[in-house]
Amino acid sequence: MSAAGPIAAELAVEGIVASSGVLGQEVLHLDRERYLDVVATLRDAAFDMCADLCAVDYLHHLDRSLPEAVTPERFEVVVNLLSLARQLRVRLRVQVPESDPVVPTLFPLYPGSENMEREAYDLFGIRFEGHPDHTRILMPDDWEGHPLRKDYSVGRVPVQFKEAPGPR
Amino acid sequence: MGLQDLNHNFLTGSLEELVKWARRSSVWPATFGLACCAIEMMAAGAADFDLARFGMEVFRGSPRQADLMVVAGRVSQKMAPVLRQVYDQMVEPKWVISMGVCASSGGMFNNYAIVQGVDQIVPVDVYAPGCPPNPQTLIHAILTLHEKIRLGELTKRRPGETGAGIDLAAEPTPVGWVAPPSGGVRLGTPR
Amino acid sequence: MTDEELVAETSEGLQELQDLDETSPEELAIEQGTSLRLAEGLVLDPGDMDVEFGADETMIINMGPQHPSTHGVLRIMLELEGETVLRSKPIIGYLHTGMEKTGEQLTYVQGATNVTRMDYLSPLHNELVYALATEALLGIEVPRRATWIRMLMTELNRISSHVMWMATNGMDLASTSMMIYGFRDREMVLSFFEKTTGLRMNHDYIRPGGVAADLPDGWEDDVMAIVETIPGRVDEYDEMLTGQPIFKQRTEGVGLISPELAVAMSATGPILRASGVAWDLRRSMPYLAYDEVDFDVIVGTVGDTYDRYAVRLNEIRESCKIVRQCVEKMPRGDYRTQDKKVTPPPRARIDESMEALIHHFKIFTRGFEVPAGEVYVAIESPRGELGCYMVADGSNKPYRMHIRGPSFVNLQSLPPLLRGGLIADAIAVISSVDPVMGEVDR
Numbered sequence: 001m002s003a004a005g006p007i008a009a010e011l012a013v014e015g016i017v018a019s020s021g022v023l024g025q026e027v028l029h030l031d032r033e034r035y036l037d038v039v040a041t042l043r044d045a046a047f048d049m050c051a052d053l054c055a056v057d058y059l060h061h062l063d064r065s066l067p068e069a070v071t072p073e074r075f076e077v078v079v080n081l082l083s084l085a086r087q088l089r090v091r092l093r094v095q096v097p098e099s100d101p102v103v104p105t106l107f108p109l110y111p112g113s114e115n116m117e118r119e120a121y122d123l124f125g126i127r128f129e130g131h132p133d134h135t136r137i138l139m140p141d142d143w144e145g146h147p148l149r150k151d152y153s154v155g156r157v158p159v160q161f162k163e164a165p166g167p168r
Numbered sequence: 169m170g171l172q173d174l175n176h177n178f179l180t181g182s183l184e185e186l187v188k189w190a191r192r193s194s195v196w197p198a199t200f201g202l203a204c205c206a207i208e209m210m211a212a213g214a215a216d217f218d219l220a221r222f223g224m225e226v227f228r229g230s231p232r233q234a235d236l237m238v239v240a241g242r243v244s245q246k247m248a249p250v251l252r253q254v255y256d257q258m259v260e261p262k263w264v265i266s267m268g269v270c271a272s273s274g275g276m277f278n279n280y281a282i283v284q285g286v287d288q289i290v291p292v293d294v295y296a297p298g299c300p301p302n303p304q305t306l307i308h309a310i311l312t313l314h315e316k317i318r319l320g321e322l323t324k325r326r327p328g329e330t331g332a333g334i335d336l337a338a339e340p341t342p343v344g345w346v347a348p349p350s351g352g353v354r355l356g357t358p359r
Numbered sequence: 360m361t362d363e364e365l366v367a368e369t370s371e372g373l374q375e376l377q378d379l380d381e382t383s384p385e386e387l388a389i390e391q392g393t394s395l396r397l398a399e400g401l402v403l404d405p406g407d408m409d410v411e412f413g414a415d416e417t418m419i420i421n422m423g424p425q426h427p428s429t430h431g432v433l434r435i436m437l438e439l440e441g442e443t444v445l446r447s448k449p450i451i452g453y454l455h456t457g458m459e460k461t462g463e464q465l466t467y468v469q470g471a472t473n474v475t476r477m478d479y480l481s482p483l484h485n486e487l488v489y490a491l492a493t494e495a496l497l498g499i500e501v502p503r504r505a506t507w508i509r510m511l512m513t514e515l516n517r518i519s520s521h522v523m524w525m526a527t528n529g530m531d532l533a534s535t536s537m538m539i540y541g542f543r544d545r546e547m548v549l550s551f552f553e554k555t556t557g558l559r560m561n562h563d564y565i566r567p568g569g570v571a572a573d574l575p576d577g578w579e580d581d582v583m584a585i586v587e588t589i590p591g592r593v594d595e596y597d598e599m600l601t602g603q604p605i606f607k608q609r610t611e612g613v614g615l616i617s618p619e620l621a622v623a624m625s626a627t628g629p630i631l632r633a634s635g636v637a638w639d640l641r642r643s644m645p646y647l648a649y650d651e652v653d654f655d656v657i658v659g660t661v662g663d664t665y666d667r668y669a670v671r672l673n674e675i676r677e678s679c680k681i682v683r684q685c686v687e688k689m690p691r692g693d694y695r696t697q698d699k700k701v702t703p704p705p706r707a708r709i710d711e712s713m714e715a716l717i718h719h720f721k722i723f724t725r726g727f728e729v730p731a732g733e734v735y736v737a738i739e740s741p742r743g744e745l746g747c748y749m750v751a752d753g754s755n756k757p758y759r760m761h762i763r764g765p766s767f768v769n770l771q772s773l774p775p776l777l778r779g780g781l782i783a784d785a786i787a788v789i790s791s792v793d794p795v796m797g798e799v800d801r
Contacts, residue, residue, distance in 0.1 A: 022495050022734040048622050052735065052746055052763040061752055064731075078748060080735050080763075084622065084636065087643050091735060112625025115771050123459075138452040138800055139281075140246045147280055148460055155280025155457075199427045203454055203797050204479035204560055206431070207523070211549075214526075214542030229427040244800070247424065247432060247453040254425055276472065281457035300560055 007090050010045065019067050027091045029070045035094050036104045042081055043109055047090065050110035052080040055096075055120040059150035074098035075126055079106070079113075096126055105131040123148035191235075191261060192317040194223035195310070198234030200254065202241025205268035205300045209240045212303035222310060231257040236313070237290070238306075242270035243283045255290045263317075265309050266292045269299050416440055424453045428531050428786045431796030435773070437785065444785055447777045449770050454800040462760035466726030467493050470757065472563045474747075477762055478798040479560060481520040483513050484740040485762070485798075486565035491646065492736045492749040493567035496729045499701060503648075504692040505569035510647045511582070511685040512555070512564065513738075514678045518589060519548040520741040521671045521678070524793050525596060528668065531790040532609055537596065544589055551581050568702045569695025579686050586679045586686075593675050601669070610665040614776040614788035617662060624772045628743025628765055629670045630792060634662030640739035652684045664791040671793075674741075700727050726755040742766050742793055764798030 007018070007026055019027050030038055056076045058064060066072050075096040082089050096103055105128040106113040117128045118137040125146040128134065136143065145152055201209055213219045213227065228234040231254050243251055255264070266286050269275035272295040274284035286292060293316060296309035423434040432453035438446040461473050474489040475482040487509055494501060526541025549559040554575055556562035564571050600606045616626070618634045631638055639656040641649040657673040659666030695702050703722045704715035721727075729751040737746035743765030750759040769792055776788045 022498075022732050023736075025735065027733075049627075050625050051627075051737065051744060052748060052761075054748055054761040054763075056750055056759045056761075061758070064752075078733075080746070080748070084638050084643075089644075089735070089737075110625065111623050112768060112771055115767060119767075136452075138455040140452070143245075147457060153280075154278075154460055154464055156278045157274070157284050159278070200425060202432055204476060207479060207560065210527075211542055211546070214546075215539050216543065216546045227427070242454065242456055244453060244455045246455065250424055250453070277456050277458075277461060279457040279461055281455050281460075302559065 007042075007045075007088070025089065025091060027093060029067060030092055030094050031070075032094060032096065032103055035092075036106075036109075038092070039079070039081070039106060039109055042090065045083075046085050047081040047083045047088075049082045049084060050079065050106060050113045050116075051082040051089065052078075053106065053113050053116035053120065054078050055124040055126050055148075057124060057148065057150045071095065075101055075124060077103055077120065077126060101126045102129055103127070104129050107131055122146070125149065188317055188320075192314040195236045195263070195313070195317075196226055196228050196234050197224055197236045197238050198231050198254065198258065199227045199229055200237050200239055200251070202239070202243065202247065203270070205240035205271070208300040208303055209238055209267065209306060212306045217303035217307060219307070219310075222307075222314075224310065231255075232259055234258055235261065236263050236265060238265045238267050239271040239286045239290075239292075240267040242268075242275060242277060243286050243289070244281050245283065248283050248289055251286065252289050263293045263313055264290050265294045265296060265306075265313060267296045267306060267309065268301055269297055272297060275299060417445060422785075428789070430527065430790065430794050431799075433770075433789070433794060433796055433799075435777075435785075435789070437777070437782070439782070442781045442783075444777045444780055444782065447774050447785075449773050451767075451770065451796070451799050454796045456797075456801060458801045459760055459762070462757055464756065466755050467567055467729060467757065468722060468726045470760070471566050472561075474760075474762065475561050475563060476797060477764065477801055478740060478742065478745070478766070478795050480523055480795050481513075481516045481741050482561050483509075483516040483565055484738060484745055486563070487513055487647075488736055488738050488740075488745050488747040488762070489749075489760075490565050490567045491738070492734055492747040493729060495734045495736060496732050496749060496751045497567065497701065497727075498730075499568065499696055499698055501569055501696055502693040503690045505694050505696070506647050507685055507689050508570050508574060508694060509565055510649070510652075511574075511682060511689070512552075512570075513647075514681045514685065515548050515551065515582070515585070517678045517741050518585075518675055518682070519545050519552075521675045522548075522589075524671055524741070525668075525675075528790045528793075529600065531786050532606060534600065534606070537600065540592065540596065544592055547585050547588065551578075551585060554578075554581065566695075568698065569693070571695075573694040582682060582686055586682050590676055590679050593672065597672060601672075607665065609783070609787055610663065610668060610791075612661075612663055612665075613780060613784045614664045614667075614791060615662050616772060616776055620775060621662070621772065624775075625768045626743070626772045628739070628741070628769065629667050629674070630743070630769055630772060632657060633659035633666035633670045635660060640737060640744060644737070646736075646738055651688070652681050654678075654681050664787050667791040671741075728753060728755050729757075737763070740765060742795065742798075743769060745798075762798065762801060764801060766792075766794040766796070767799045767801075770794055770799060 019029065028038070056078060058072065058074055058076060062072060062074060064072055073095040075098065077094045077096055079092040080089060094103060103126060105117055107130065114133065115137060117131055118133065118135065120126050121128060121134060122136040122138050123146055139147065211217060213225055219225050237255060237258060239251065266272045270277060270282065271286045274282050278284065283289065294309045294313045296305050298305050417438050417440050419436060419438050421434065421436055424432040434450040434453065436448045436450060437444050458473055458477060462470055465473055470489055471486045474485045477485050522541050522544045526538045529537025529541065552562060553559050555578065556564040556571065616630065616634050618636045621631045621634045622636065627638065635658060637656055637658045642656050654677045657670045657677065659670050699718055703719045708715040709719055731751055731753045733750040735746055735748045737744050744763065745765055746763035748761040748763065749757050752758040773789070773792065777785050780788065
């Protein structure tokens with residue numbers, strides 16, 4: 001059992017697992033079902049800005065060590081919330097399985113998450129249910145594939161060097 | 169029509185020199201700054217490295233009024249058709265300087281998102297390396313272009329090309345060493 | 360979802376502004392900038408907007424990506440009634456470089472070269488946030504002199520970035536002399552950077568473990584020359600622009616954003632401070648040595664373009680103050696950590712010691728390994744909160760490196776800012792948001 005951090009203790013919501021990370025940052029591990037409720041509760045607890053929302057593809061680390069009661073999946077959606085009044089940050093990690101990469105959108109709570117969710121969709125293929133403008137944002141509209149997934153290659157073009165003809 | 173039909177003889181010699189002098193003394197660049205190189209291009213146009221002494225301080229917003237396209241910055245896959253469209257909208261005679269390593273060859277970004285060298289899309293006259301190139305490097309590239317205009321053929325700017333440009337529908341050129349077209353202009357030191 | 364369905368869904372048409380009748384209510388709400396769940400009682404009602412036009416009288420046009428006035432390759436679709444902007448939609452991605460993917464292929468030593476090209480107007484800030492994230496994961500302490508050198512260089516970078524903003528903002532508002540003056544001052548800072556780091560832009564100077572090289576001899580004179588000339592010139596620009604009636608008419612009351620709206624849209628930096636929220640990470644969540652220097656956080660009142668201009672102008676003055684204090688209080692000591700696994704040895708020692716040679720070789724070819732973990736570090740860049748979320752897995756390359764670009768998030772505020780204004784106001788507003796497309800698209 002990991003020690004509950006101050007914010008998790010304050011929220012007193014069942015089923016979230018808190019851990020303390022590097023620099024003493026508090027990380028809350030959630031499952032998808034409780035995601036929106038916990039975020040709404042945090043919003044009421046003065047976390048009024050969604051600082052960052054990104055996704056991670058743990059294809060090479062499907063057996064990574066997480067606190068008990070959290071089953072690792074292939075994708076994670078990481079949300080960073082910021083409280084201006086309390087000068088605090090909290091990080092949420094939501095496990096998203098590869099077979100059904102759907103997560104509810106935070107747009108009704110934080111309109112500022114719109115672009116960030118579109119980027120996560122574009123680069124990872126995670127769908128955000130209820131997002132008002134669910135289109136690609138960085139890649140061209142007709143691009144196939146999701147570039148930041150680990151099974152998508154970098155696309156490196158082999159470069160051949162040949163000695164340049166010159167005065168010898 | 170126009171200068172294309174000029175038959176070279178001793179009578180037209182000084183006329184050609186006059187036209188080439190006029191062309192290289194007022195090359196107007198089109199704004200095509202994409203990334204970090206654009207900042208150095210703006211710095212080259214500003215006070216310390218003045219481009220106005222070459223007649224180039226007016227960066228035309230409209231490609232119709234521009235002679236030179238300085239591709240300053242990395243060209244992404246989404247931007248490539250836009251680049252080609254702007255190049256096509258420019259009126260002959262037009263030149264392209266590929267500024268920086270990202271425009272010349274893809275630079276440090278050899279990945280899915282960046283076109284590996286803008287010469288896959290538009291024909292380039294001068295490559296200016298650097299990341300980003302100093303404004304002095306850009307000015308050297310511009311002076312090299314002036315030399316190219318001064319020494320080059322008036323009616324056929326690139327050997328083997330009539331101005332039609334690159335066929336976009338064709339397969340992309342294979343990457344690797346491409347031998348320069350024969351009959352390329354030998355450049356002297358810019359004066 | 361199969362690839363065909365994906366292509367069909369994302370094909371041409373959905374990223375554009377469609378006719379009013381064909382747009383769903385949710386999309387309409389974003390494009391009008393009114394779909395915001397604010398605190399109870401503050402929900403904006405589209406009926407409150409004073410601009411009402413029929414669907415058949417409007418025209419949808421495209422601005423950019425190649426346009427002299429969009430800062431970089433930004434494309435905005437505008438719905439216009441005459442010259443008034445109704446709905447707008449910024450479309451980005453024209454500079455997408457795959458830097459986050461490239462970051463996973465480069466070692467931690469090489470990572471700064473990649474990250475520095477994101478926000479190319481303040482490259483040292485990108486390098487700083489990357490180095491701070493790596494050092495947090497490594498768990499190493501950076502010597503005090505390195506911290507103060509980093510602070511000095513990033514504040515100088517803030518000065519050069521804000522001066523550059525004033526130059527381009529001036530040019531967008533048709534003051535070409537401001538453009539030339541701004542670049543003249545920027546050259547002063549850039550020549551100091553060239554002396555210290557070797558490059559005018561995109562220096563690979565702030566690396567995990569400290570900085571790449573010590574400050575050169577005589578740096579105090581160079582820096583004091585900068586901070587003694589620039590405030591005087593900033594006063595001149597103040598007089599040239601702030602007191603001028605044309606400038607004031609073009610910027611006052613244009614592009615208003617309320618504090619609640621700014622927070623809801625996750626806008627940070629001068630946009631947030633200009634609308635009255637006193638949030639500056641250097642003061643609220645200090646990093647480096649910002650709690651040991653004395654400076655003010657500039658806050659606006661109304662939240663219009665004029666306030667954003669005034670905030671940035673005064674931030675230049677505050678940065679000059681901080682730089683002065685850095686010069687006075689610069690501690691002596693090492694400019695990078697002595698941990699042999701992270702820092703290469705001094706070049707002279709390579710000739711003498713085999714171990715030094717091996718360490719040098721290993722650090723520059725293989726890099727160092729960072730223990731598994733994840734961290735989010737944020738600093739205050741000239742555009743807002745610049746964050747780095749890094750996931751390390753014990754190897755010599757980051758497993759995931761995500762940079763939270765402030766301009767990427769600030770661009771979401773454009774539809775509410777542009778609504779109801781004229782096209783000329785749109786240009787002034789976009790310029791005041793100060794997007795740098797390198798960090799928007801990464």
